[in-house]
Amino acid sequence: MRPLFSGDGITKTPNQPTECKITGDVHKSGCRRQVMDSMLEAAIWFWIPLCTIPLGMWLSISGISKKPGLILSLIGFFLVLISAWTVPSSDSSAAGHLLLSILAPSLLLAYGIHGMVFGGNVPVGKLDSTARWSGTLAVAISIIIFCLMHWYNFTPLWRDGQINPYWIVFWPTFLLFSTALCSTAAIALVGFGDNRGSEAMKLILLSVLMMGIAISAMLFDGYLTTADEFREYLWLASADIFGTFVGVGSAIGAFALVIWSYEKSLPLPGNSPPPSKDEIKHVVKLAENHIGGEEE
Amino acid sequence: MKEPTASWKLLILAALLPILILITIDIAIGGGSHPESFKRFGNAILTSYVVMGILLLGNLFFYADSRHRPLAPLVGMIVAIVFGVAISYILLSNDDLLLEANSGVRAQMLSNIVHLLVSGTAMLLAALLAIGTTFATITGRKRRVLFEEEE
Numbered sequence: 511m512r513p514l515f516s517g518d519g520i521t522k523t524p525n526q527p528t529e530c531k532i533t534g535d536v537h538k539s540g541c542r543r544q545v546m547d548s549m550l551e552a553a554i555w556f557w558i559p560l561c562t563i564p565l566g567m568w569l570s571i572s573g574i575s576k577k578p579g580l581i582l583s584l585i586g587f588f589l590v591l592i593s594a595w596t597v598p599s600s601d602s603s604a605a606g607h608l609l610l611s612i613l614a615p616s617l618l619l620a621y622g623i624h625g626m627v628f629g630g631n632v633p634v635g636k637l638d639s640t641a642r643w644s645g646t647l648a649v650a651i652s653i654i655i656f657c658l659m660h661w662y663n664f665t666p667l668w669r670d671g672q673i674n675p676y677w678i679v680f681w682p683t684f685l686l687f688s689t690a691l692c693s694t695a696a697i698a699l700v701g702f703g704d705n706r707g708s709e710a711m712k713l714i715l716l717s718v719l720m721m722g723i724a725i726s727a728m729l730f731d732g733y734l735t736t737a738d739e740f741r742e743y744l745w746l747a748s749a750d751i752f753g754t755f756v757g758v759g760s761a762i763g764a765f766a767l768v769i770w771s772y773e774k775s776l777p778l779p780g781n782s783p784p785p786s787k788d789e790i791k792h793v794v795k796l797a798e799n800h801i802g803g804e805e806e
Numbered sequence: 807m808k809e810p811t812a813s814w815k816l817l818i819l820a821a822l823l824p825i826l827i828l829i830t831i832d833i834a835i836g837g838g839s840h841p842e843s844f845k846r847f848g849n850a851i852l853t854s855y856v857v858m859g860i861l862l863l864g865n866l867f868f869y870a871d872s873r874h875r876p877l878a879p880l881v882g883m884i885v886a887i888v889f890g891v892a893i894s895y896i897l898l899s900n901d902d903l904l905l906e907a908n909s910g911v912r913a914q915m916l917s918n919i920v921h922l923l924v925s926g927t928a929m930l931l932a933a934l935l936a937i938g939t940t941f942a943t944i945t946g947r948k949r950r951v952l953f954e955e956e957e
Contacts, residue, residue: 560923568864605920609927616931623938630945642946649935676924683928689824691936697820699940701813709943716939721824725831741832742840748825749843750925753850760851761858761886765865768882775878 548599555589555597556606562586594668604668608676611666615655622648656681657723660732673734682740682747685724690751692717848904850925852894853918859887894918 563586569579589596591613593606625645628637658664660681666674696713699706727740785793863883897904898911908914 564861564864572867602916602920605923608924612927612931619931620934623934623942626942627938627945630942631947632945642942645942649939676920679921679924680928683925684932686825686828687929688932688935689828690821691932692939693824694817694821695936695940697817699943701816706944709940709947712943713936713940716936717824721828724828728828728832728835741835741837742842744828744832745837745840745843746846747925748829749847750850750921751825751929753847754854754922754925754929757851757854758858761855761862761890764855764859764886765862765883768879768886772876772879772882 551597552600552602556593556600556602559586559589559593563590598669604674604676607668608666608674608680611659611674611677612656612680615652615659618648618655619652622646622650622652653723656684660727660735661730663733665733665735667734678735678739678743679747679750681727682724682744683750685720685727686744686747687751689717689720689724692720842906845904845906848897849906849914849918850922852890852897852904853915853922856887856890856894857919857922859883859890863887 563583566579566581566583566586569575570577570583571579590606591610593600593603594610597603622645625637625641625648627645628635629639629642629645655664659666659677666677668674692713696710696717699710699713703709724744727737728744729737731737732740863880866880866883894904894915895911898914905911905914906917908917
């Protein structure tokens with residue numbers, strides 16, 4: 511069940527050497543060529559497109575080239591999505607396949623949230639009041655689709671009819687994080703807001719619903735995964751969430767430290783010398799030209 | 807407007823509590839120990855540190871625009887990233903410390919990046935659901951009349 515990587519190209523069983531080891535001793539030139547080809551394919555069809563997504567976004571946001579940047583990001587994203595077909599030998603393509611599998615329910619979720627938010631009392635961009643109900647329905651359907659992907663035959667299948675190894679990474683992480691965030695949002699609403707009890711109660715209910723789904727997955731086997739596997743991955747998902755937060759926090763800390771130490775090393779700006787007589791004359795002349803009104 | 811009654815401690819507790827409840831239920835069911843989660847924790851820290859560092863390095867170019875393009879912060883951030891990559895390499899090379907079911911160090915590093923992509927997507931979607939629902943509940947309330955003159 512664990513995603514097994516052989517460095518893109520050749521799958522392996524745990525704790526056994528690959529047929530021709532990528533990271534170790536490669537003796538046969540044919541074998542080496544095969545490995546290089548698969549590595550090159552993975553680089554061209556998965557890794558380079560993946561890198562173009564943030565690069566395109568950076569170009570677009572910075573204003574250097576807005577439209578080309580956006581197009582570059584979209585092309586990169588599209589190539590990552592279809593990587594399971596363009597580079598099927600790459601283990602990394604499982605991630606692209608999973609992203610493609612969850613694209614429809616994710617878009618439905620985003621559409622639903624948009625309708626729920628802008629169907630209410632908003633000062634700008636207000637939608638028809640029915641958008642609120644259709645949005646709620648869309649969110650409910652998207653969560654049901656995710657559940658069917660776990661308990662019914664909507665489960666994303668990858669190579670040879672096997673379950674996509676990243677589905678069991680995605681699903682517990684999504685459930686755990688949404689439960690935690692909804693709970694936090696509910697407490698924040700009650701604590702910082704004014705008379706927000708009923709709104710907080712709705713968020714608590716959503717948090718309990720997501721927790722209920724997680725507990726069900728812990729107790730009942732999925733279509734292609736067992737409850738034991740889900741419980742094991744629940745621990746890994748917790749480790750992932752905490753680890754990601756610590757890592758991101760450390761990177762932001764390092765960034766702040768670099769900026770702070772550079773700014774601290776800069777000399778204090780000196781006082782500028784007083785203006786010369788010529789400069790004063792020039793300023794007075796400019797002022798006279800601009801503030802002189804017509805006499806009545 | 808009333809005084810805020812929530813603190814950061816309470817918010818952190820609210821975030822941790824559901825996760826702790828689920829883990830407690832797993833232990834009660836008889837889940838046993840999960841030594842692999844320590845490896846995942848370590849890999850997640852190192853990978854997210856390096857990837858986030860690279861994204862922040864891009865941000866430094868904006869910063870450099872307003873400071874006559876100094877090299878020192880760029881070099882400092884590159885050193886911080888290289889430090890993260892070196893630590894990752896050393897820990898992954900060190901026997902069975904962080905290596906999961908992958909064939910080698912390079913395979914594990916690639917696996918970590920793809921893993922971060924998937925778990926990051928899961929977290930983004932969960933954030934969309936939670937934050938979106940929060941705003942939906944706020945905008946869903948009927949408009950309150952604050953002053954009689956508004957009628």
